[in-house]
Amino acid sequence: MLPHLLLLQLVGYAAAASIQPRAKSSSCACGYRDSNGHVWRESIVSNFAGSNALGVVQQNWAVQTWGQQREYQYIQYSADNVYNYQNALGVRTKAWKGNGTSVSTGEIQTNRADILYGTFRMSAKIPTTPGVCFGFFTYYSDSQETDIEFLTNDTNSKHTVHYTNQPRTTSASSQEVVVSNDLTAFNVHRLDWLPTQTMFYLNNKQMRTISLDVPNTPSRMLANVWSDGDPEWSMGPPKADAIATIQYINLYFNSTSYNETAFNSACKQSGKPAVCQV
Template sequence: MLHYLILAPLLAVAAASAVSERATSSCPCGYRDSAGHIWRESIKSNLATSNALSVVNQDWAVQTWGQQRDNVYMQYSADNVYNVQNVLGIRTKAWSGNGSVYTGEIQTNRADIQYGSFRIKAKIPTAKGACFGFFSYQSDTQESDIEFLTNDTNFKHTVHYSNQPNHQTVTASADFTAFTEHRFDWMPGQTTFYVNGAKQTSMTANTPTAASRILANVWSDGDPNWSMGPPKTNAVALIQYINLYFNSTSYDATHFASDCKAAGSPAVCQV
């Protein structure tokens, strides 16, 4: 199901700024994930703090766009991304039954991310009638998703994976209403999904190829075939961290190798 429209303007990321970011990194020779892939760059957002929003504002943009859906007008608003319980909260507010549904979303400032290993440690919402998503996005056909639907019968253990428009639904042993790490590794030709480091499934059809942003959101538009709702009580996802390890179109392998050598070729960081 296609349910995203990114209305914020795309921000160009200059190669010089990306190189500068990597040159001052504590891991100048990159990051090796558990599958053995080495990624050249990272964005690590530790949100387990009383001022998580200040961390978000370093590398992410809080969204404020709106869109008329089939059932309601859905409005992303800044007050639905907020500090709570020493972590970051993203929510869809309780809906009265009339008017707009107010939702929350963040997206990376960078739109040049192309392949990587992307992790979020979070508690999913429990209020019925909402969708919590963590995904890459360039367009409706260039998108990989991890999504949780609170109206699923077994929602504490059910996760939906996709390379749009292809979907798979997985039931895991972990309780997603406790803090759980969810991860997708986006590779050329394949996306692999994990829960707490354990592989759940891989998808090869429709794997994205375009440079993208990474997003996290909690939303509802009353769609009876997906989000259902909107929720009658606040639907809140709590997030401890979002760690992104990736390559980009702004920092190529040649510059990466040169920077690694200039730094003395230290060991690759394990992630």
């Protein structure tokens, strides 16, 4: 698989330098325990269900508007490809108009670039239109990235998930999994990023664990739908709109901005409430 070659804007990095940890809810001041017993200090919980999905995005996410020339086509991320859609959040690649025009794509990324390990969950329907890649992933660089991806040109696209740690130095860093679930319906996709491995889940069932090329750098979380016409990956561009529908993205994580000492102090000051189960 070819890397994304994403372009993170310098302005985003400048903003990240001034980010402070969000004030934690007193009810979860002692953190969030996942199903494997790991306790995470912080959270970003984004419920897009209802008619105000775009308003929820604006609380903790940035809608991307950058462009890049790829080998096959120019792609342009556009704000109008992230929008309220069917009582959820729509992220779209528009129908391509033909040679000489850019491919209009959609992407959101967390405002925070200081996330270092955590458990990340997304409830979503994948697009049904052939010719795009739908991704949910951590990202710092093309060599510091973990992906959950769906290729709608896969022969069995409704049932195939691609799990990868970049830069994929060996074939064992990437796993293609065929599942029984219909991925064009809502399913919960989960990525647990740990120091020594990444663990991938579908509807709370563990599907794969990858212990090679594990990222170790503070990162953002992203979700996007894109195509550049690459015959070895995204295929396309799509002949009709390709829309991912996202009900929620819930992130539970540690960061480089909120250390264990500060976390323990906040927990104590809040009266040591029970750790929240997630």
